[in-house]
Amino acid sequence: MSVRIVIAEDAALFRAGLTRLVEDRGHRVCAAVADGEGLLAAVAEHRPDVVVADIRMPPTHTDEGLRAALEIRDRHPGTGVLVLSQYIETRYTAQLLAGNAAGVGYLLKERVADVAEFAAGLERVAAGGTALDPEVVxxxxxxxxxxxxxxxxxxxxxxxxxxxxxxxxxxxxxxxxxxxxxxxxxxxxxxxxxxxxxxxxxxxxxxxxxxxxxxx
Known part of the structure; x- marks a missing residue:
């Protein structure tokens, strides 16, 4: 299936790599932004099937991506949210899954290197399923x-x-x-x-x- 995606990642090279990866799998990247505010604006404009967002983004590089993801789940419940993290932070998993686990993913960034597995997780989240990192689980x-x-x-x-x-x-x-x-x-x-x-x-x-x- 072809999925419409918004990507939020402040590292330009990684953002470009994600864009190329998902487009090579036949999906469409509606927007690729560098911060939480840009993510919220892009989702409101494009209404994608799924969002791929880094948990830590400018300006504080703490939990801006997570807070944006939670806001998206509140404002746009039909949009899947797949967050990426450099490290295992299990407290964020509970926040994302609070109330409803449908259309939620939490993966370590290193999983992106396994293109087939990452793409499968992305497609599951877009379809309303879950994709949780094995190490977190x-x-x-x-x-x-x-x-x-x-x-x-x-x-x-x-x-x-x-x-x-x-x-x-x-x-x-x-x-x-x-x-x-x-x-x-x-x-x-x-x-x-x-x-x-x-x-x-x-x-x-x-x-x-x-x-x-x-x-x-």
């Missing part, structure tokens, strides 16, 4: 391993939930763990049961399970 999993509900999960169920948190489909999880899709389906059903998520037409249980996991 691993740290959150270690921190929450004794949380209520999650404590009942087996080691393999934790592996499956971690991959769900990264945004992978059942087929993607099966490939990563070298098991059958049927086996993954059984693990996912068991996870839903153990964390107390019965079937409900109005709820996306995958997203809710991930939120339960990340908020632990």
């Amino acid at each position: 691993g740290r959150l999993l270690r921190a929450g391993r004794h949380a209520d509900g999650l404590a009942a999960l087996t080691a393999r169920e934790r592996d499956v939930l971690a991959l769900m948190a990264e945004g992978r489909s059942n087929a993607g999880i099966a490939a990563a763990l070298v098991v059958t899709a049927g086996t993954v389906e059984k693990h996912v059903a068991s996870i839903f049961d153990k964390v107390g998520l019965p079937p409900a037409e109005a709820d996306n249980r995958r997203v809710l399970a991930v939120l339960r996991y990340l908020s632990s």
Whole structure:
């Protein structure tokens, strides 16, 4: 699918590289800006499918990109937000996922080097899915391993939930763990049961399970 994107990154070379990368994958970059204010203006003008933003941008290089991303999620809930960070900062993950994990991504900048994986994550976020960095997910999993509900999960169920948190489909999880899709389906059903998520037409249980996991 072709995705309309706004990029926000203050490093000119990295911004140009991101632009070239996503355009080579058949997507359209509507605007490429260098700060949070420019990002908000570009989103208001172009209404992209997804935003790719560095967490730290001018003028203070602290959390300008994150604050802009949160504002975009509030003002333009249909726009996916994929934030990039040089380091693991798990507190930002919780802020991004607060209320709704749909259309959210958090990746380390080094992941961009794996073009196929980065592009897949970008497309998942644009389609309303999630794309969370494996290192961030691993740290959150270690921190929450004794949380209520999650404590009942087996080691393999934790592996499956971690991959769900990264945004992978059942087929993607099966490939990563070298098991059958049927086996993954059984693990996912068991996870839903153990964390107390019965079937409900109005709820996306995958997203809710991930939120339960990340908020632990």
